[in-house]
Each structure stands twice: as structure tokens, then as C-alpha cells.
Amino acid sequence: MSDQHTSAGRSRKALIIGGGVAGPVAAMALQRAGIDSVIYEAYSSGADGAGTFLTFASNGLDALRAIDAEHLVPAEGFPTPRMSFQSGTGKHLGEVPNGGTLPDSAVSHTLKRANLYRALRDEAIRRGVRVEYGKRLLDAETTPDGGVTTRFEDGTEATGDLLIGADGIHSRTRRIIDPKASEARYIPVLNIGGYARNVRIPAEPGTFRMVFGKRAFFGYAVHPSGEVWWFANPPRAGEPDRAELAAMTTEQWRELLIGLFDGDDTPATEIIRATPGELAGWATYDLPSVPTWHRGSMIVIGDAAHATAPSSGQGASMAIEDAIVLARCLRDFPNTPQAFAAYERLRRERVERIVAAGARTSNSKAAGPIARILRDLMMPVFLKRAASGGDRSMAWMHDYRIDWDEKVA
Ligand SMILES: Cc1cc2nc3c(=O)[nH]c(=O)nc-3n(C[C@H](O)[C@H](O)[C@H](O)COP(=O)(O)OP(=O)(O)OC[C@H]3O[C@@H](n4cnc5c(N)ncnc54)[C@H](O)[C@@H]3O)c2cc1C
Incomplete structure (x- = not known):
């Protein structure tokens, strides 16, 4: 493992903005890489959008293995390994696997968003990560020594060696890094x-x-x-x-x-x-393409960098993959800008492909009458191929694996 100390001899410290999915996972993965962090969450503890649920894909479960946290999702959710489709007329269009199946038979799970947030955050806290609530990021700037200073809405400030914006689709960090950054x-x-x-x-x-x-x-x-x-x-x-x-x-x-x-x-x-x-x-x-993910010692990950339409079923999994890959890069490149460049090389193509796939699926949900007829004719053919295992066209999405121990080249 690389030496994670600064020239002053103390551990590197990351300021993580956002305690949703990417934030707590990044903190746990950084800890494993020997880097300290603090999570700054805008809302108070417990304000976690209780009404919604999400489906957590098998590649996200596998990514959690890198930090020994894969047990958290099944403990909160229930397995949903299949999807069946029908039209409004009652016509059965077909049935396919809902995401992949891991070698140990683990499959995608469905769970309440609030429970996922809570489970990840509680686990990070249990492992010694500090979470500060009521800290809405307003501004940040790099310091002459290459570090970062942040300013929060409550008037307080924090300093660190790097800043990770895990602050979701309407990210403030994204705009601080690039004032011309795209809106959702x-x-x-x-x-x-x-x-x-x-x-x-x-x-x-x-x-x-x-x-x-x-x-x-x-x-x-x-x-x-x-x-x-x-x-x-x-x-x-x-x-x-x-x-x-x-x-x-x-x-x-x-x-x-x-x-x-x-x-x-x-x-x-x-x-x-x-x-x-x-x-x-x-x-x-969604957020199709954010050209600038990092500047100096600041970077965005998860939805802040590449939010996908909910229909892809991949947003939470991508946020987790991001957090773990970023921690590997920071572990293997003590120079932060080099680590960020390596991270972008490893992640950009995959996440943009998933965002594009999600947008296509969403558009099919709002199809007009002619598109509906075509869909009802074509879909059974595609679904039949997918169900028979003959269609591996989505394997790139679900078969993605992260080897924590492998050194990033
Ligand atoms: C309706 C819907 C359905 C979805 N369904 C699925 C699904 O089935 N499967 C799936 O994988 N994904 C799904 N998603 C997407 C998934 O929820 C996101 O991709 C995932 O939560 C992204 O994690 P994140 O940590 O990047 O961002 P978030 O989970 O959005 O977390 C961001 C955190 O940052 C905090 N924050 C924001 N601004 C600031 C600030 N200025 N300062 C400090 N903190 C801040 C927020 O309060 C929040 O806690 C769905 C999304 C929606 C909206």
C-alpha cells in the first residue's frame, strides 16, 4: 500500500460532501486505503426521503464486497431476480432476469431508499467515520498547498487535502468545479x-x-x-x-x-x-455528460457526475462502484490529480453508456400509439432471446467486477 501521509507527516484527509450512497461507501473504502475522511450531509439525520424504494443490482452488491459491506443490502431488502412485462391490454410480453446473478447466486434486491442510506451511514459510523449533519456545502476553493477549504451554509468551514462531491444530481460541488457544468x-x-x-x-x-x-x-x-x-x-x-x-x-x-x-x-x-x-x-x-469531473483536489462521483434515469436500475450501484474505484486510485497514486485522472479513465466510458441505456428505457415508457404497437410486436422477440440466455447484450452492465487488491496501473 502507498504511504498516505502528507509532507507534514499526518494522514491525508478527504472532505466528503453528501451522506447518501456514494458518500458513506467512499468513506469506508478510503479508510481501507489508509485515508481519513469526514462526511458532511446537508440534511439532519433521518431525513432520507422515506417514500421511495430502489432496485439494487448484482454488480452493486459485488462492489460492496470490496469493503465487506455486501451483507447490508440483503438485510434491508428482498430478492427481485426477475422482471416480467405486459401491455395494458394484458398481453404477456415476456420475462427476463432483473440484473445478473453472482457466482454465489446473489441477485438484485429491492429496498427502501431511506433504509439503504441509513444502513450505509450506520456502518460507516460503526467503523469510525465521522458524519456531520446540517452541513450544506456552499463553496470550496483550493489552497496554495494543494488542499481544499469548504464553506457551509451554517457559516462554518472545513479544510482537508481533497474534496469528494457525492452530493447527488443537483450537486453544488459540480458547479464549484466547473461553473459552466451541465444541469440535470x-x-x-x-x-x-x-x-x-x-x-x-x-x-x-x-x-x-x-x-x-x-x-x-x-x-x-x-x-x-x-x-x-x-x-x-x-x-x-x-x-x-x-x-x-x-x-x-x-x-x-x-x-x-x-x-x-x-x-x-x-x-x-x-x-x-x-x-x-x-x-x-x-x-x-438524468445527467448525460459532465465534461469536467475534477479540478485540482476536488472531484464529483455518483449522481453528481453522471445521474442515470431510474429505469436503468443502476444509479446506486454506479455510485458504489465509483466510490470504491476512486479509493483504489487514491491508494495507488498519492498525487491527487493523478489519482483523479486514473479514476476518470477507469469510469467514464462505463457510466456514460449506462446513462444512455437508461434514457432509452425511459423514452419507451412514454411511447406514442405507433411506437406502442411496434414495441408490443418486437418486445416478445427480444425478451424471449434474453430469457433463453442467448442474449448477453447486457452482460457488460452486470458482470462488472472490481478487484480491490489489484494495483491501479
Ligand atoms: C425515483 C427514483 C428511482 C430510482 N430507482 C433506482 C433503482 O431502482 N436502482 C438504482 O440503483 N438507483 C435508482 N435511483 C437512483 C439512485 O437513487 C441514485 O443513483 C443514488 O442514490 C445516487 O447516490 P449518490 O450518493 O450519488 O447521490 P444521493 O443518493 O442523491 O445522495 C446525495 C446526498 O448528498 C446530500 N447533499 C446534496 N447537496 C448537498 C450539499 N450542498 N451539501 C451537503 N450535502 C448535500 C443529499 O442530501 C444526499 O444525502 C432512483 C432514483 C430516483 C429519483
Whole structure:
């Protein structure tokens, strides 16, 4: 392992902005590389977007093995190794594996976002990482000795040897690194979801049912407890105002969704009616290409550098892969800019390919009538090939492996 001490003889220290997915994983991986870090999270502890869930792909599970944290995801979620597709008319279009299967049979899992955040953060804290809450990054600058000073909204400052922006799709760090950096791109579907109770659905746990409804996309999976976890993507051509979405009441959302799925041959309306609690929707974004990921001792990783549409099912896994690959580079190149350059060489092509794949899938959810007919004709052919194992076209996404011990060239 390289010497991780500065010329002053102390350990290198990283300031990590964001305690979502990439932030805590980066802290744990850096610790393993002999680099100290502190996580600065804008929100207070526990404010973790409780309403949503995500599917965690097998490559993300495998990446967590580099820091011995792969047990955290199965402990919080349930296996969802299959996806089946149908059209709004009830036509079965096919069934495919939902992500890959690791050599030890581990498969993708579905879990609540808040639980993933909490599990990763708690594990980082358990391993001795310091997390400071209520620290919203406002500004940062490099210091003459090559380090970094940050300023937070509460008026406090922090200094370190490098800064890792793991602050999500609307990253402040991205803009500090490059004031001309791209903004997130609106994807023309909304997102909303929930957890339905006491509804009888003829579906076994483990299969995500995806429905290309006549007017909107609907997905659901039965949790082993019997609860039905669902999401919907109402198409929406123009980007909605944040205030407009925030002003919609649960009853307005319910009415909108029931209107969209009424007449489709799916249990969507029954599931939506059986969902207690509040419903709230949000707009969907991705970030196709951010030309500048790093400047001096500052870098962005995870969604801050390359957010993908939710439909790729890869955002959290990519954030984890990023964090671990970056820690390997910093371990093997004590010169931070060299480490950042090596990191970008290892990551850029893969993540941009995934973002492009996610955008294609999202567009198919908002297909017009002619595209819908073509999709319903072609999809069974593709899905049949994929299901038979003859189609390895997505292997590049799921078979990605990180060897922690291998030295970065
Ligand atoms: C509706 C939806 C569904 C999704 N479904 C999936 C899925 O099925 N599978 C999948 O893999 N991914 C999915 N994703 C994507 C996934 O959630 C993200 O890719 C992943 O969370 C990225 O992790 P991150 O750590 O880079 O960013 P985030 O998880 O966004 O974390 C960023 C953190 O930084 C903090 N922060 C932000 N600004 C500042 C600041 N200025 N100062 C300090 N802290 C700050 C935030 O509070 C947050 O805690 C989905 C996303 C959405 C929106």
C-alpha cells in the first residue's frame, strides 16, 4: 500500500460532501486505503426521503464486497431476480432476469431508499467515520498547498487535502468545479410510488411486474410480507414546476393515477386504492455528460457526475462502484490529480453508456400509439432471446467486477 501521509507527516484527509450512497461507501473504502475522511450531509439525520424504494443490482452488491459491506443490502431488502412485462391490454410480453446473478447466486434486491442510506451511514459510523449533519456545502476553493477549504451554509468551514462531491444530481460541488457544468436533464415522465396493504395480487414475491399501460407505465412487486411495492410513471412532456408538484394533494394524485390506469388489464387501480398514507410525485432527471469531473483536489462521483434515469436500475450501484474505484486510485497514486485522472479513465466510458441505456428505457415508457404497437410486436422477440440466455447484450452492465487488491496501473 502507498504511504498516505502528507509532507507534514499526518494522514491525508478527504472532505466528503453528501451522506447518501456514494458518500458513506467512499468513506469506508478510503479508510481501507489508509485515508481519513469526514462526511458532511446537508440534511439532519433521518431525513432520507422515506417514500421511495430502489432496485439494487448484482454488480452493486459485488462492489460492496470490496469493503465487506455486501451483507447490508440483503438485510434491508428482498430478492427481485426477475422482471416480467405486459401491455395494458394484458398481453404477456415476456420475462427476463432483473440484473445478473453472482457466482454465489446473489441477485438484485429491492429496498427502501431511506433504509439503504441509513444502513450505509450506520456502518460507516460503526467503523469510525465521522458524519456531520446540517452541513450544506456552499463553496470550496483550493489552497496554495494543494488542499481544499469548504464553506457551509451554517457559516462554518472545513479544510482537508481533497474534496469528494457525492452530493447527488443537483450537486453544488459540480458547479464549484466547473461553473459552466451541465444541469440535470428533464426526462418526460413523473415518478410516484407507494406500499399497498391487504390487496390480493396473483404474483409471487421476487418478480417485478412491469406494465406498459395505455396511458402510463406501472411497476409492482409483492414483498414477502404481502405488501405490494409499486411505482408509476405518468408521462409529462414539459418539466413541471416544483411548486406545482408540491401543491398536489394525495387525493389529486390518486385521482390522476386511477384515471391513467382505468381500463388497463392490470391490478394498478386496485393497488393504488389500497395504498395508505400520503402520495407525492416528483420529476425525473438524468445527467448525460459532465465534461469536467475534477479540478485540482476536488472531484464529483455518483449522481453528481453522471445521474442515470431510474429505469436503468443502476444509479446506486454506479455510485458504489465509483466510490470504491476512486479509493483504489487514491491508494495507488498519492498525487491527487493523478489519482483523479486514473479514476476518470477507469469510469467514464462505463457510466456514460449506462446513462444512455437508461434514457432509452425511459423514452419507451412514454411511447406514442405507433411506437406502442411496434414495441408490443418486437418486445416478445427480444425478451424471449434474453430469457433463453442467448442474449448477453447486457452482460457488460452486470458482470462488472472490481478487484480491490489489484494495483491501479
Ligand atoms: C425515483 C427514483 C428511482 C430510482 N430507482 C433506482 C433503482 O431502482 N436502482 C438504482 O440503483 N438507483 C435508482 N435511483 C437512483 C439512485 O437513487 C441514485 O443513483 C443514488 O442514490 C445516487 O447516490 P449518490 O450518493 O450519488 O447521490 P444521493 O443518493 O442523491 O445522495 C446525495 C446526498 O448528498 C446530500 N447533499 C446534496 N447537496 C448537498 C450539499 N450542498 N451539501 C451537503 N450535502 C448535500 C443529499 O442530501 C444526499 O444525502 C432512483 C432514483 C430516483 C429519483
